[in-house]
Amino acid sequence: MRHGCQPAADPVAQYGEPPRHESRAAAVQTSPQKLRPAIVVGALGVVFGDIGTSPIYTIQTVFNPKDPHPVPISTENVYGVVSLIFWSVMIVVTLTYVSLVMRADNHGEGGIMALITLVGRWAKERGAAKRRTAKALSALGIFGAALFFGDSMITPAISVLSAVEGVKVIQPHMEAWIVPITAVIIVTLFSVQRRGTATVGRFFGPVMMVWFTALGVLGMKAIVDHPAILKALSPLYAGEFLIGHFHYAFSSLAAIVLAITGAEALYADMGHFGHRAIAIGWLALVLPGCVLSYFGQGALLLSNASAVNAPFFLLTPGWARLPMVLLATAATVIASQAVITGAFSVASQAAQLGYLPRLRITHTSASRMGQIYVPWINGMLAVAVLTLVFAFRSSAALAFAFGMAVTGTITITTTLFLFYARTCWHAPLWLIVPGAILLLSVDLMFLAANLTKLVHGAWLPLLIGLAAFTVMTTWQRGREIVTRARKEAEGPLREFVDSLADHDPPYARVPGTAIFLDRGKETAPLAMRANVEHNHVLHDHVVIMAIHTLPVPRVPDAERTEVDALGYARDGIVHLTAYFGYMETPNVPATLRLLDPDETEGKIAIDGASYYLSKLELTTGSEPTMAAWRKRLFIATSYITADAAEYFRLPLDRTVVMGSRIAV
Numbered sequence: 001m002r003h004g005c006q007p008a009a010d011p012v013a014q015y016g017e018p019p020r021h022e023s024r025a026a027a028v029q030t031s032p033q034k035l036r037p038a039i040v041v042g043a044l045g046v047v048f049g050d051i052g053t054s055p056i057y058t059i060q061t062v063f064n065p066k067d068p069h070p071v072p073i074s075t076e077n078v079y080g081v082v083s084l085i086f087w088s089v090m091i092v093v094t095l096t097y098v099s100l101v102m103r104a105d106n107h108g109e110g111g112i113m114a115l116i117t118l119v120g121r122w123a124k125e126r127g128a129a130k131r132r133t134a135k136a137l138s139a140l141g142i143f144g145a146a147l148f149f150g151d152s153m154i155t156p157a158i159s160v161l162s163a164v165e166g167v168k169v170i171q172p173h174m175e176a177w178i179v180p181i182t183a184v185i186i187v188t189l190f191s192v193q194r195r196g197t198a199t200v201g202r203f204f205g206p207v208m209m210v211w212f213t214a215l216g217v218l219g220m221k222a223i224v225d226h227p228a229i230l231k232a233l234s235p236l237y238a239g240e241f242l243i244g245h246f247h248y249a250f251s252s253l254a255a256i257v258l259a260i261t262g263a264e265a266l267y268a269d270m271g272h273f274g275h276r277a278i279a280i281g282w283l284a285l286v287l288p289g290c291v292l293s294y295f296g297q298g299a300l301l302l303s304n305a306s307a308v309n310a311p312f313f314l315l316t317p318g319w320a321r322l323p324m325v326l327l328a329t330a331a332t333v334i335a336s337q338a339v340i341t342g343a344f345s346v347a348s349q350a351a352q353l354g355y356l357p358r359l360r361i362t363h364t365s366a367s368r369m370g371q372i373y374v375p376w377i378n379g380m381l382a383v384a385v386l387t388l389v390f391a392f393r394s395s396a397a398l399a400f401a402f403g404m405a406v407t408g409t410i411t412i413t414t415t416l417f418l419f420y421a422r423t424c425w426h427a428p429l430w431l432i433v434p435g436a437i438l439l440l441s442v443d444l445m446f447l448a449a450n451l452t453k454l455v456h457g458a459w460l461p462l463l464i465g466l467a468a469f470t471v472m473t474t475w476q477r478g479r480e481i482v483t484r485a486r487k488e489a490e491g492p493l494r495e496f497v498d499s500l501a502d503h504d505p506p507y508a509r510v511p512g513t514a515i516f517l518d519r520g521k522e523t524a525p526l527a528m529r530a531n532v533e534h535n536h537v538l539h540d541h542v543v544i545m546a547i548h549t550l551p552v553p554r555v556p557d558a559e560r561t562e563v564d565a566l567g568y569a570r571d572g573i574v575h576l577t578a579y580f581g582y583m584e585t586p587n588v589p590a591t592l593r594l595l596d597p598d599e600t601e602g603k604i605a606i607d608g609a610s611y612y613l614s615k616l617e618l619t620t621g622s623e624p625t626m627a628a629w630r631k632r633l634f635i636a637t638s639y640i641t642a643d644a645a646e647y648f649r650l651p652l653d654r655t656v657v658m659g660s661r662i663a664v
Helices: 022-028 039-046 056-061 074-102 112-124 128-163 171-190 197-225 227-232 235-244 246-260 262-270 275-303 306-310 318-353 375-392 396-424 427-449 457-489 493-502 526-535 588-592 628-636
Strands: 508-518 537-550 563-564 575-581 610-620 655-663
Touching: 039 197, 039 235, 039 275, 039 318, 056 074, 056 246, 056 275, 056 493, 074 227, 074 235, 074 246, 074 396, 074 427, 112 128, 112 262, 112 318, 112 396, 128 171, 128 262, 128 375, 128 396, 128 457, 128 588, 171 318, 171 375, 197 227, 197 318, 227 275, 227 306, 227 508, 227 655, 235 246, 246 396, 246 427, 262 318, 262 396, 275 306, 275 457, 318 375, 375 396, 396 427, 396 457, 457 526, 457 610, 457 655, 508 588, 526 537, 526 588, 526 655, 537 588, 537 610, 575 588, 610 628
Parallel strands: 508 537, 508 610, 537 575, 610 655
Antiparallel strands: 563 575
């Protein structure tokens, strides 16, 4: 394991700063997972669906006559477009993501939130100026993550719509059924997410193997008929197209970018399968299949310009078009899976970093930490995707909106990676500067081209991204305010225990055991302080318990707990820290049964113990900490926080929730 801080998911800390325990995690870290063929197949079924279905609509969109800046169909333009697609895929996906960015992982997790964590970890060890730089880059990264949520909403809508629209090629009278069929498919897709990405990947993986094989075979057949299209492998054709026909070639980049949509999902989904599995799947099957399809469609257009309305489906022989529509529909469902699982990863990491509240997360694999299911995100995405389907009703209407979120996220990810490579990997300037010029020039050209489509739909992902960015930064700012107020209200734990020992007369002790759950060991639980100050009593046996989740699947019982007497050997008050792996659901009563009575100053009466939780009631205060509307947004967002008593398996009939009011 690499050195550095792994964010720990602390379900008790509803609004406080989550503690970090990288050293403990290192002590119980499991060995790296051996790469098996099944993992690569699973990656094919989860990770590559988005980028693997881009051949369905990319070239069709470039030559769409309804585009505000249409590209005329001609031999010269076909060569130029195919060449631009090929080199865009090679530079952005193969070079930037697969070869470079995916090497920057946070304990195996990828995605833009992982980059934010890595940059923040570097800045924490530097001076104030470096921390300000990291803070600015983190804000940029959060906006990139917010744009990815927009991509997660648009991708399922446009992907499934584009595939189902293939029925028009076979039976034009079926057009009225496209939207209802799409809606049924999307509802089914989101309903199976709870089964986990491993299960979904096992089912989808073989389907995607057939899909990419079909792409390659059909593309190869057309290339054999018109081998001249292979001249587009030369970057000269891409350059000549851009320079010689800049007035519409530049605008065409907003459609060509569709060929690289899904690159950001490869990185976001890295925690599900690992870098090696994704790299092998991309180089061995996905890249060859997609490239052959693009060149095959270009070859078809050289011989039949009228095929421009549906070059992908017309590449298929007439007898195979219905099976191809069905296969494309299955593939686009899988395309949606790639961004959905990516959204789960981004949301989980955002919660760990304090940009979202604690969400209920289900880990669905004992071998991969990143394989998770987040019910709240799943439901939110399902509603958003269905709304887009019924509002836009066609893939063409969504195409202009699609590229904006992708190019924004890619540009921000590249920027953060270059900064990280220079500061943390100490890459030399002679390598960083040319790399930045090449990679960012490509990214910024795509971004600028998509801005020309702003009034034609590109505003949608920007609006979604801005809304998500506002929620995340508001939550992060609100947590800082509440953390300060809570720490002040709680006070240092050691001082509180000292005051209990020095109190004259001593506090009355009542029979029984009280378990106070807290965020860590630095401050006193609000529930315990309130019980002492208002009831003037202490239980005979008091356990202050903090729970931390480590980046390992399971923690052995021998490593489960740490007990601290807090300076007084026989006062009946101890602090207990319990560690759990990410595959384990914390069970507080079961953990207490593991304790040695000698460590806890006597045997804990588990069956009769009372459990105390501290709950904060947030209100809007008069202090100018945030704008009034942001205070209300922060309080509204707090309502989606997962319930702690249920999560910790506490007996509800012996659980006391004591509230405390804090003004934001």
